[in-house]
Amino acid sequence: MTPVNTRCLIIGSGPAGFTAAIYASRANIAPLLYEGHQPGGQLTTTTEVENFPGYPEGIQGPQLMEDLRKQALRFGADIRTGVITSVDLSSRPFKAVASDGTEITAESIIISTGASARYLGLPDEKKYQGLGVSACATCDGFFYRNKRVAVVGGGDTACEEALYLSGLASDVFLIVRKPHLRASKVMQQRVLDNPKIKVLFNTNTTGLFGEEYLEGAHLVENVGTENEQHFDIAIDGFFLAIGHQPNTKLFPGVATDEQGYIVTDLPTTATNIPGVFAAGDVADPVYRQAITAAASGCRAALDVERFLMANPL
Numbered sequence: 392m393t394p395v396n397t398r399c400l401i402i403g404s405g406p407a408g409f410t411a412a413i414y415a416s417r418a419n420i421a422p423l424l425y426e427g428h429q430p431g432g433q434l435t436t437t438t439e440v441e442n443f444p445g446y447p448e449g450i451q452g453p454q455l456m457e458d459l460r461k462q463a464l465r466f467g468a469d470i471r472t473g474v475i476t477s478v479d480l481s482s483r484p485f486k487a488v489a490s491d492g493t494e495i496t497a498e499s500i501i502i503s504t505g506a507s508a509r510y511l512g513l514p515d516e517k518k519y520q521g522l523g524v525s526a527c528a529t530c531d532g533f534f535y536r537n538k539r540v541a542v543v544g545g546g547d548t549a550c551e552e553a554l555y556l557s558g559l560a561s562d563v564f565l566i567v568r569k570p571h572l573r574a575s576k577v578m579q580q581r582v583l584d585n586p587k588i589k590v591l592f593n594t595n596t597t598g599l600f601g602e603e604y605l606e607g608a609h610l611v612e613n614v615g616t617e618n619e620q621h622f623d624i625a626i627d628g629f630f631l632a633i634g635h636q637p638n639t640k641l642f643p644g645v646a647t648d649e650q651g652y653i654v655t656d657l658p659t660t661a662t663n664i665p666g667v668f669a670a671g672d673v674a675d676p677v678y679r680q681a682i683t684a685a686a687s688g689c690r691a692a693l694d695v696e697r698f699l700m701a702n703p704l
């Protein structure tokens with residue numbers, strides 16, 4: 392493979408990565424962007440996006456990402472399908488290797504690798520993936536009209552997903568490991584007031600079952616106490632909503648907070664390594680929206696432009 396030198400390597404292709412590519416291209420930086428495992432990022436697994444400004448009628452997630460990609464290409468971004476498999480940030484220019492073997496040297500890097508949904512870690516989750524197990528109610532809820540579903544988690548995401556599913560499914564169980572919800576009060580109230588949602592407090596999932604498709608879950612209530620009780624529920628859909636894990640494994644030297652999100656020197660997108668910037672969900676434990684990711688991609692590209700001017704190689 393021919394080695395590639397770039398002034399800016401962008402890793403990841405969600406709204407943050409593509410927006411960074413648009414801005415960096417228009418600044419004549421000629422960025423190289425690797426799309427990663429899920430080209431287009433999390434929005435490609437959603438259906439309609441109604442809150443991205445500029446689309447009064449809403450837009451399909453995959454279409455929005457395709458449009459952002461085309462916009463970056465129009466200004467000359469070098470967008471490649473593939474995954475960056477290793478990165479050496481010990482000195483500038485930084486070094487990286489892509490899954491096709493391409494060796495890259497980069498004067499700067501924008502990390503926009505996003506975050507991935509957390510799973511419980513049960514082997515059954517893999518077995519029924521796509522056959523009843525999902526980590527995105529808005530993507531897959533449609534398939535569960537008039538069926539029985541469960542959502543795992545007690546935070547705002549879990550409550551939001553349970554409420555969303557209550558508009559489609561016949562019954563929704565919310566499986567919460569603690570005796571209380573962690574979500575905001577208003578979300579808690581909406582869930583508790585919803586006649587279709589049954590909250591199972593102090594409950595953990597121990598396994599899933601079903602012939603071909605998911606048919607139910609094995610649960611345990613009050614685990615480890617004298618009131619421990621094992622029981623099953625019949626469900627067709629099992630939705631994980633137990634938080635997200637920022638994708639930072641590739642970057643061991645980059646400082647993260649206790650949840651694993653990359654720490655940036657706000658209001659900039661600079662990380663602890665000069666020349667390395669982070670944008671989007673990988674550095675955002677709070678907002679995690681397409682529009683905030685896009686905005687931070689813009690900031691990262693502007694930060695790169697200034698950095699390259701001040702630190703020429």
Ligand code: NDP
Pocket residue numbers: 511543544545546547548549551567568569572573632633634635676677679
């Ligand atoms: P949170 O971290 O807030 O909640 C995760 C939930 O999953 C908690 O109830 C946690 O339980 C539970 N959980 C974690 N691990 C396990 C496990 N192994 N087994 C069972 N349950 C588990 O994540 P969210 O994604 O809900 O929210 C992330 C951030 O985004 C929050 O700041 C939230 O407020 C925000 N958000 C805001 C929204 C809005 O305002 N509309 C919508 C969605 C998210 P426990 O409580 O026991 O730790």
